[in-house]
Amino acid sequence: MIIYLATNNKHKLEEINEIKPKGFQIKGMFEILKNFEVNEDGKTFIENSIKKAIETGRVLRAPVIADDSGLEIDILNGFPGVYSARFMENKTYIEKMKYILKKLENVPYEKRSARFVCSATYYNPKNNTLFSVEGEIKGYISYSILGKQGFGYDPIFIPEGETLTFGQLGQDAKNKISHRKHAFNKLFSLLLNIPKLEIIS
Structure with a gap:
């Protein structure tokens, strides 16, 4: 069963x-x-996820899944949130992370709480089937950029119950607990409970 992912991000596809x-x-x-x-x-995130799925599905004329995800930092009122990938446009994630760490300078660890959120959507333009789910993982923002694995903000996010960032834990560990794991587990579970002909016809 082939489903297209509405992204140009090869890391996300992997x-x-x-x-x-x-x-x-x-x-x-x-x-x-x-x-x-x-x-x-x-x-x-839900609005962006739905928009990506519908627009991509209509162009491809094939079933599509899409997600929108980002980092929400409590003490910054949820910033960067839906702008996680787009604020400081044309800057690297290293530069973006340095900017965030500067804003959190002198903030104690217990007040550096944050979460990664992922909204995932399935859309089939052939029968107009559409549904969305959401997943998240809570954690804290580290004091510095740590680790070179993963992508995006992984090197400054420490999941609850861990002492290392996603950038240090690595992809295998991340895939077991991430916001994207929680969201897509729900999405694939729904797809597995829909008759196959309804998914692809």
Whole structure:
């Protein structure tokens, strides 16, 4: 069963392929669509996830899954939130993380609480099936950039119950507990409970 992932992020595609159960073949939309972008102007992760799934599905004319995810920091009123990938545009994630750490300078660990949130959506343009789910993982922002594994903000996020960042824990450990794992587990569970013909027809 082939489903396209509405992303140009190869790291995200690799991560979801590690998460998916047997029987699903997930391909990146970039394998077919070149330079295709969806304007992510929603005010919530769910809104952006739905928009990406619908617009990509209609262009591909095939079943699509999409996600929107980001980092929410409590003491910064949820910043960067839905702008996680887009604030400080054209800057690297190293620069973005340094900016965040500067804003949290002198903030004690117990007040550095944060969460990664992921909203995942399935859309089939052939029968107009659409549903979304959400997952999250809570944790804290580290005092410095630690580790070189993962991507995005992984090197400054320490999951609850851990002493290392996602950047230090590595992809295998992250895939067992991440926000994306929680969201896509729910999404694939729903797909597995829908008759196969309804998913692909």
